[in-house]
Amino acid sequence: MNSAIRALIIRLETIGEVTEIDKVALAALPVQERFYTRGSEIIPDGEISTSCCLILEGYAYRSKTLPDGNRQIFSLHTSGDIPDLHSLYLPKMDHTLGAISDCIVARIPHDAVKDALMRAPSLIGLLWRDTLIDAAAFRAWMLMLGQADAASRMAHLFCELYIRQSMAGLADGNSFALPLTQTDLSDILGTSVVHTNRTLQDLRRRGLLDFDQQVVTILAWEELRALAQFDPSYLHYLDRRVGRVDPAKL
Amino acid sequence: MNSAIRALIIRLETIGEVTEIDKVALAALPVQERFYTRGSEIIPDGEISTSCCLILEGYAYRSKTLPDGNRQIFSLHTSGDIPDLHSLYLPKMDHTLGAISDCIVARIPHDAVKDALMRAPSLIGLLWRDTLIDAAAFRAWMLMLGQADAASRMAHLFCELYIRQSMAGLADGNSFALPLTQTDLSDILGTSVVHTNRTLQDLRRRGLLDFDQQVVTILAWEELRALAQFDPSYLHYLDRRVGRVDPAKL
DNA sequence: CGTTCAATTGACTATCGTCAACTGGCGTGG
DNA sequence: CCACGCCAGTTGACGATAGTCAATTGAACG
Structure with a gap:
């Protein structure tokens, strides 16, 4: 096949x-x-x-x-x-x-x-x-664009991507590849590049994640999830594992 | 039937x-x-x-x-x-x-x-x-939530509603019923009630539209459309009239 | 006539955007 | 080899947009 x-x-x-x-x-x-x-x-x-x-x-x-x-x-x-x-x-x-x-x-x-x-x-x-x-997924992102600040939006994006990449078998432990520039990222988040850069630094400084050399590493899933107010149910996976356990352990 | x-x-x-x-x-x-x-x-x-x-x-x-x-x-x-x-x-x-x-x-x-x-x-x-x-329609709204300021978003919303109500035969000339409070409106636009109120006043002062007593009246379609950067093609109507002429004349 | 809720206003603050400059890596071509 | 340009990332200063808080108005309703 x-x-x-x-x-x-x-x-x-x-x-x-x-x-x-x-x-x-x-x-x-x-x-x-x-x-x-x-x-x-x-x-x-x-x-x-x-x-x-x-x-x-x-x-x-x-x-x-x-x-x-x-x-x-x-x-x-x-x-x-x-x-x-x-x-x-x-x-x-x-x-x-x-x-x-x-x-x-x-x-x-x-x-x-x-x-x-x-x-x-x-x-x-x-x-x-x-x-x-x-x-x-559009609805979930509309909700973030309309109601959450830049840090929450960024956290939400990384949460979603991590779950999706994990489910597709494309995550490596708590890391996954993400070939985005910060300019691309700003076009997703709806913030300026400068603010995107500062928001990313903020998340790094708080020890929630790292994003360097096109690789995202989740460092504190629960805190990230809380900041993002992330609930993966909108992805509608059949799999009961999703959202029940730390995806790092999937 | x-x-x-x-x-x-x-x-x-x-x-x-x-x-x-x-x-x-x-x-x-x-x-x-x-x-x-x-x-x-x-x-x-x-x-x-x-x-x-x-x-x-x-x-x-x-x-x-x-x-x-x-x-x-x-x-x-x-x-x-x-x-x-x-x-x-x-x-x-x-x-x-x-x-x-x-x-x-x-x-x-x-x-x-x-x-x-x-x-x-x-x-x-x-x-x-x-x-x-x-x-x-979600994509169109994500675009506005992420990339346009409050006035453009509000203009876009009224443009979309006017076209949809016209196509459904629910518009009366350049007016249509819209039973929303400004609080509801703010939950659509993703802005606070206070700012929604000021934005609405701004559009009124500029003579683009009126929204009073649950009725929206379009006063300057072309200016409103320009402010909203509105393009109705995302609504995917078959009808060739849409977007070609002033909908007030539909 | 008091209550409630929507609309409105002013004052202050926070978030975020813009502008401009600088850094460092990387590849290209002289 | 190195100068150069390009691009991504980063920083500081300043300004614009939008949020919060608090108070007021006015209409609707029992």
């Missing part, structure tokens, strides 16, 4: 039951792997998309830029994610999908995905659910 | 093609109308939902409250909307659905909706699309 599809199945298994029929249908999907360099656009805002992008390697992001030039990053995506699954039924992009780091992306034509949905109808609920969890 | 279902069909027709088969399946949906008083919760955060709520009359909202008590309102909903359609494949609520004003809500069991999807498969794409547009 194609390794991109394997990553997708691993992801789907964390949010729902994947039957053998589903797996067969997914395995039959035609994928075309493409390479995108750091900073490049995978699907630009406004484009009418005819395929979905399954991330195989690297970090992708979704963002939109206002006419005045301000940019907000909506989400980050890694191996097994289909950040533009929505394009299946909303083909006109209202934002940009881009590559934060160098990425390998498996592109799957919409027609092929819709074929798979016909052959394995239980995939409908599963993929639909995936787009709904995507929306749930 | 039930009037709630009629409102739903009108809404769906603005975002996609609704076939006769779809309409028959929708018309057969069993609905139980319920009344909710202003301020009451329709579906509380954390509940496992077994039905969808189709708004027939009044304004509903979705929100989440942080442990520290801060509340963010994510969206507002009127006649024809199913604000918790996501519960179909994500039954555990990660936020609250509540009534901003007195509301009449038609509740439809999940099983009945899933039955309708079996009988009219083209409904799948249509309803899925509706949940995707819901997510697109």
